[in-house]
Amino acid sequence: xxxxxxxxxxxxxxxxxxxxxxxxxxxxxxxxxxxxxxxxxxxxxxxxxxxxxxxxxxxxxxxxxxxxxxxxxxxxxxxxxxxxxxxxxxxxxxxxxxxxxxxxxxxxxxxxxxxxxxxxxxxxxxxxxxxxxxxxxxxxxxxxxxxxxxxxxxxxxxxxxxxxxxxxxxxxxxxxxxxxxxxxxxxxxxxxxxxxxxxxxxxxxxxxxxxxxxxxxxxxxxxxxxxxxxxxxxxxxxxxxxxxxxxxxxxxxxxxxxxxxxxxxxxxxxxxxxxxxxxxxxxxxxxxxxxxxxxxxxxxxxxxxxxxxxxxxxxxxxxxxxxxxxxxxxxxxxxxxxxxxxxxxxxxxx
Amino acid sequence: xxxxxxxxxxxxxxxxxxxxxxxxxxxxxxxxxxxxxxxxxxxxxxxxxxxxxxxxxxxxxxxxxxxxxxxxxxxxxxxxxxxxxxxxxxxxxxxxxxxxxxxxxxxxxxxxxxxxxxxxxxxxxxxxxxxxxxxxxxxxxxxxxxxxxxxxxxxxxxxxxxxxxxxxxxxxxxxxxxxxxxxxxxxxxxxxxxxxxxxxxxxxxxxxxxxxxxxxxxxxxxxxxxxxxxxxxxxxxxxxxxxxxxxxxxxxxxxxxxxxxxxxxxxxxxxxxxxxxxxxxxxxxxxxxxxxxxxxxxxxxxxxxxxxxxxxxxxxxxxxxxxxxxxxxxxxxxxxx
Numbered sequence: 001x002x003x004x005x006x007x008x009x010x011x012x013x014x015x016x017x018x019x020x021x022x023x024x025x026x027x028x029x030x031x032x033x034x035x036x037x038x039x040x041x042x043x044x045x046x047x048x049x050x051x052x053x054x055x056x057x058x059x060x061x062x063x064x065x066x067x068x069x070x071x072x073x074x075x076x077x078x079x080x081x082x083x084x085x086x087x088x089x090x091x092x093x094x095x096x097x098x099x100x101x102x103x104x105x106x107x108x109x110x111x112x113x114x115x116x117x118x119x120x121x122x123x124x125x126x127x128x129x130x131x132x133x134x135x136x137x138x139x140x141x142x143x144x145x146x147x148x149x150x151x152x153x154x155x156x157x158x159x160x161x162x163x164x165x166x167x168x169x170x171x172x173x174x175x176x177x178x179x180x181x182x183x184x185x186x187x188x189x190x191x192x193x194x195x196x197x198x199x200x201x202x203x204x205x206x207x208x209x210x211x212x213x214x215x216x217x218x219x220x221x222x223x224x225x226x227x228x229x230x231x232x233x234x235x236x237x238x239x240x241x242x243x244x245x246x247x248x249x250x251x252x253x254x255x256x257x258x259x260x261x262x263x264x265x266x267x268x269x270x271x272x273x274x275x276x277x278x279x280x281x282x283x284x285x286x287x288x289x290x291x292x293x294x295x296x297x298x299x300x301x302x303x304x305x306x307x308x309x310x311x312x313x314x315x316x317x318x319x320x321x322x323x324x325x326x327x328x329x330x331x332x333x334x335x336x337x338x339x340x341x342x343x344x345x346x347x348x349x350x
Numbered sequence: 351x352x353x354x355x356x357x358x359x360x361x362x363x364x365x366x367x368x369x370x371x372x373x374x375x376x377x378x379x380x381x382x383x384x385x386x387x388x389x390x391x392x393x394x395x396x397x398x399x400x401x402x403x404x405x406x407x408x409x410x411x412x413x414x415x416x417x418x419x420x421x422x423x424x425x426x427x428x429x430x431x432x433x434x435x436x437x438x439x440x441x442x443x444x445x446x447x448x449x450x451x452x453x454x455x456x457x458x459x460x461x462x463x464x465x466x467x468x469x470x471x472x473x474x475x476x477x478x479x480x481x482x483x484x485x486x487x488x489x490x491x492x493x494x495x496x497x498x499x500x501x502x503x504x505x506x507x508x509x510x511x512x513x514x515x516x517x518x519x520x521x522x523x524x525x526x527x528x529x530x531x532x533x534x535x536x537x538x539x540x541x542x543x544x545x546x547x548x549x550x551x552x553x554x555x556x557x558x559x560x561x562x563x564x565x566x567x568x569x570x571x572x573x574x575x576x577x578x579x580x581x582x583x584x585x586x587x588x589x590x591x592x593x594x595x596x597x598x599x600x601x602x603x604x605x606x607x608x609x610x611x612x613x614x615x616x617x618x619x620x621x622x623x624x625x626x627x628x629x630x631x632x633x634x635x636x637x638x639x640x641x642x643x644x645x646x647x648x649x650x651x652x653x654x655x656x657x658x659x660x661x662x663x664x665x666x667x668x669x670x671x672x673x674x675x676x677x678x679x680x681x682x683x684x685x686x687x
Contacts, residue, residue, distance in 0.1 A: 091457065239462065
């Protein structure tokens, strides 16, 4: 499948942290075309393996869970109170269309409303509306709604991905399914390529609530090198230069204590060898990514982290460049190539 | 479905052509004359010269939205608003200009905000539209200053009897008048589809001077606040309780004698109705009210939740009942001597 088409299809699917199965199904089927084995583990991680010569194990991790909402309870007259799973800015939720994934199996449409300007009190316009004061309007009577929805049902923002100019795409869940698609691009590029290392592509679960999927999948695979891929902050007018990287200038190779320096160096070398554009960024602490848990799995894993620049993170209009996405896929392939003929014991020695 | 066609189409104040075309096409063969005045108001007559009271009907074609105010060097677009609360803009998809160029309104990532910042509204100055262009030059190949900007919001039926759409204020009113004009009413009616209501009742100022009728019925989409935790007395109108009749607002005091004529028709025909329980807001009715030495006006509206947003919600039954009510009213009072 065309990688742009793939990323658009997986982002339209739902997969809130802990409830990733719809997205996981599509991802599993897609990777099966280019990999030797694909399985789903007990915490829902999709693990696809492209066998090499068995000389080493390299695992790439991109999380497939997205932030979402959850039903707290039913209010009078068909309205629903909700809370979040993962972190939204409450100011991005007003007037969104949502889908409640009802326990009944029915997908219930709703909207998050707002008091119209005609009825607002002085001062209302300066304040944001608290999430705890928001309601989802389902249009149902209370009795009917009870048959369809109950506390704990998952809610996603109803969003169909759109294309913008310059090969940009915008929608929900690009954090971090854009990186799942970068792994997919790599799997396609590796299909007829002989490589020394066995390559594991892992679409992880529950990253947004603490990387539980990555903890489990890293433990199960026990790779020599484990590389997390996640979206990073791309430049927009609100951000200082120190807070972001450039959009459309290629993937970002991360440095810092959470990253094995030799792994980062190898990414840099591989990018140069293949002429792939890249940017550099430094994290002084633990990163808020799967790399945080990958590094300390088992008796320690050589960890790496790549970031794909994304604008408007944790909104339903997250925006990435498909050019950056494909370059990230190419960089993964270049990294696998770069490992050919290398003695990892020596290469990774600190 | 007519209301779907009308709400999926775009018409901002001063740019109502797309709506006017749909209305003209719908009314072709059902009316005597259609005239577009200098401001863009569409004035339609039916049964002109026939005996009976001459009843005026009015609804506005424009909706709330935005326009392109400035294209920045970065290719990002700053916008001006018509009747919108800027708090509803973050994280939305919009459509710009005739070529329907898609763009998004993003926000600073939540990770980079502080709690006190998130408690405040994001001001309009901090918001912009991103169409993916990387420079002003590139952006200006597809958008220009002054282009109109609409929400990307598609008509959706949901829940029980509900629809969600943008622009229900006032395509609901336009739809009601179209259905009435297509029906077999026998007495003289002049219908006005106004421009520029949302920027200060401008279109009807000119139309009210041109059209003189024995009385005017103004059709609107109006406010409902029938959600928790509001008490019954705070709800203004309730979805499903029938069309709402106006008593007073910022532009008119509706003459009680005429309000009573409308409630009598509703009761005789077993059509549910409610009163609009606020004095807030103003409608085109005010301009007819004071024109030609004074004209009685009646306000009939379909209750809508989240008015002036891309996700307005109405109950289809209220809309259908408003059509029935206006038809029954014309049938009764059109023939009154």
